[in-house]
Amino acid sequence: MADYGLVLAAFTAPIEIGTTPSSMLWMFPLLAAIALVYKATKMRVLFTKKYLLESLLLFLSVSGFLIMAIIVLNLLSWLVTS
16 A cells, blocks of 8 residues: 555656756657657558658657757857857
């Protein structure tokens, strides 16, 4: 019974990930999971090769956009603060 209390207590104090460049790499596994689930729900018929290819393309396109946005925002903040 005490285990349920520990599980519920974990939701009141979330884990601190931080904002260091290495901690930002946690977005890629999350993005991969989102791409896989999104494509699984949007495709009418799942063929393994096509499903994996479309999931990979979605993952790469969103990752590329996020990386470009990170670069632009870092350059913008560098210009504003210098």
